[in-house]
Amino acid sequence: MVEWLTREHAKGSQDVVDSLCARGLVTEERHRALGVFPVRRYPEADGSVERELRDRLAAEVLCGAEPDARTSALVALVHATGTRPQAFPGVPRKQVTRRMAEIADGHWAGVGVREAIRNLQAAISTVTVVTVLSVVP
Numbered sequence: 001m002v003e004w005l006t007r008e009h010a011k012g013s014q015d016v017v018d019s020l021c022a023r024g025l026v027t028e029e030r031h032r033a034l035g036v037f038p039v040r041r042y043p044e045a046d047g048s049v050e051r052e053l054r055d056r057l058a059a060e061v062l063c064g065a066e067p068d069a070r071t072s073a074l075v076a077l078v079h080a081t082g083t084r085p086q087a088f089p090g091v092p093r094k095q096v097t098r099r100m101a102e103i104a105d106g107h108w109a110g111v112g113v114r115e116a117i118r119n120l121q122a123a124i125s126t127v128t129v130v131t132v133l134s135v136v137p
Contacts, residue, residue: 017042020042021042024045024046025044025045025046025049026042026043026044026045027042027043027045028040028041028042029041029042029043053074054087056068056071057071057074057075057078057087057088058088060072060075060099060103061075061088061096061099061100061103062088062091062095062096062099064099067103072103072104075100075103075104076103076104078100079100079101079103079104080104084096084097084100
């Protein structure tokens, strides 16, 4: 999983964006910054998809609804990556952390991502230490 997270994904990312555009979930906006630099943005075309997803997350995490496979995978990813504040803005950490951990416990998405992030952080720490030690006389 670490290899997948650290690889260049320009083509794959563009395929996802193209798919979202084709389905009408985002629109493509092109313009030039300062009249020189080309800029592409993909704003949400319709907020209903995000609202529906946030409602499903809230039902499972805040209200205790039985998680379905797709939403529990998303909860596991949110939990593993520490993006709870973005998923539940304004909701106290204590109110969601335990339930997210319950849903994520043992889920392949959370376990794999958590392990990949841990390995990536260890690699970055190692490179940092080696770099500092090679500079210090």
